[in-house]
Amino acid sequence: MNVVRQLLAANPVVLAPMEAVTDAAFRRVCRGLGASLCMTEFIGAEQILADSVIARRRAALADDDRPTAIQIYGANPDLLVAAARSAEAARPAFIDLNCGCWIPAIARRGAGAGWLRDPAAMVEMARRIAAAVALPVTVKTRIGWGPESEMPIADLAPRLEDAGVAALTIHCRTAAMGHRGPADWSWARRAQERVTIPVIVNGDVTTADDVARALAETGCAGVMIGRAAIAHPWIFREARARLAGREVVPPTDAERVAMFRVLTEACVATRGERAGVAAAKRHIAVLGPRVDRTQVLRARVLTESLDALQVLYV
Numbered sequence: 339m340n341v342v343r344q345l346l347a348a349n350p351v352v353l354a355p356m357e358a359v360t361d362a363a364f365r366r367v368c369r370g371l372g373a374s375l376c377m378t379e380f381i382g383a384e385q386i387l388a389d390s391v392i393a394r395r396r397a398a399l400a401d402d403d404r405p406t407a408i409q410i411y412g413a414n415p416d417l418l419v420a421a422a423r424s425a426e427a428a429r430p431a432f433i434d435l436n437c438g439c440w441i442p443a444i445a446r447r448g449a450g451a452g453w454l455r456d457p458a459a460m461v462e463m464a465r466r467i468a469a470a471v472a473l474p475v476t477v478k479t480r481i482g483w484g485p486e487s488e489m490p491i492a493d494l495a496p497r498l499e500d501a502g503v504a505a506l507t508i509h510c511r512t513a514a515m516g517h518r519g520p521a522d523w524s525w526a527r528r529a530q531e532r533v534t535i536p537v538i539v540n541g542d543v544t545t546a547d548d549v550a551r552a553l554a555e556t557g558c559a560g561v562m563i564g565r566a567a568i569a570h571p572w573i574f575r576e577a578r579a580r581l582a583g584r585e586v587v588p589p590t591d592a593e594r595v596a597m598f599r600v601l602t603e604a605c606v607a608t609r610g611e612r613a614g615v616a617a618a619k620r621h622i623a624v625l626g627p628r629v630d631r632t633q634v635l636r637a638r639v640l641t642e643s644l645d646a647l648q649v650l651y652v
C-alpha cells in the first residue's frame with residue numbers, strides 16, 4: 339500500500355514546505371488546525387552531510403511533529419543519495435526531493451527546478467534515491483522550466499512513477515514564472531490522469547472553496563497550501579470543514595490575537611528577539627482586517643502591542 343496515499347486519504351490537505359516559515363513551531367500551529375501532513379523546509383544535501391546546525395535543526399522531528407516529510411535538495415545525485423539515507427534517521431513519513439525551487443542561485447546550478455532542464459537526469463536521480471532508501475520517496479516539482487507550449491510534467495509524471503517515486507506534488511507554474519501569474523491546475527489533472535501514484539496539486543489555493551475546487555477539478559489525491567497559510571492558518575480547519583460538509587467557521591478576533599502571539603513568541607524563541615520579531619511580521623495578516631497593521635508593525639515590542647490590540651478588538 340502506498341503510504342502517502344493512505345496519509346492523503348485520511349486528510350488530503352497538506353501544508354507546503356516554506357523556507358524560514360514552516361519550522362517546527364509553525365507546523366505545530368497548522369497541524370493543530372487540521373494540517374495533519376506536513377513537510378520540513380528544504381534542506382541542502384551538502385548541509386545534511388556536513389551536519390550543519392541549520393540542517394540538524396530543520397531535520398529534527400519531535401514525536402508530536404508527525405507525520406512530517408523531510409525535503410532535501412541538491413544538484414549532485416551522489417550527495418542526494420547520501421543525504422536521503424542520512425535523513426532517514428529522523429524517521430520522517432517520507433523523503434521529498436525538491437525539484438521545484440526557482441530561485442536562480444539554486445535552479446541555475448541544477449538543483450531545485452534546475453532538474454526540469456534535464457528531465458532524463460531528474461528521473462534517473464529519483465530512481466537512484468528511491469532504490470537507496472527504505473522510506474517512500476516523493477518529488478515536488480513544477481509543470482516545466484518555461485516557456486514550453488506543452489508542459490513536460492504530463493510525460494514526466496509516468497516516468498517518475500516508473501522510477502519508483504511514491505507521490506508527486508505539482509506546483510502548477512513553470513520555474514520561469516516564479517510566483518507570478520496564475521497557477522494552471524489543469525496540468526496536475528493531466529498528470530494525475532496518467533499515473534496511479536497520488537498527485538498533490540499546489541499553487542494559488544487560498545480558500546476552503548479553492549481546496550474543494552482544486553480536488554474536484556483535478557481528481558488529485560491531495561492539495562497543498564503554502565502562502566495562504568502564512569496569513570490564515572485557519573484555512574486548514576476551514577478546508578476540512580468544507581470537505582466534510584460542515585459549516586466553515588472563521589476565526590474570532592480573540593483567536594486572531596492569540597494566534598499572532600503564539601507565532602510571535604515561537605519566532606522569538608527559535609530566532610532570538612531581533613530576527614524573531616522580523617520573522618513574526620510575516621504573519622501580521624493573521625490579525626485580520628479589523629486591525630491597523632501598520633500601527634502594530636511600528637510598535638517596538640510586538641508582544642506589548644498585542645496587549646493593546648486585545649483592547650482594540652473587544
Ligand SMILES: Cc1cc2nc3c(=O)[nH]c(=O)nc-3n(C[C@H](O)[C@H](O)[C@H](O)COP(=O)(O)O)c2cc1C
Pocket residue numbers: 354355356357358359378379380409436438439478509540541542543562563564565566
Ligand atoms: C517563503 C517561501 C518559501 C518556500 N520554500 C520552499 C521550500 O523550502 N521547498 C519547496 O518545495 N517549496 C518552497 N516554497 C514553495 C511553496 O511550497 C509552494 O510550492 C508555492 O508557494 C506555491 O503554493 P502557494 O500558492 O500555496 O503558496 C516556498 C514558498 C514561499 C512563499
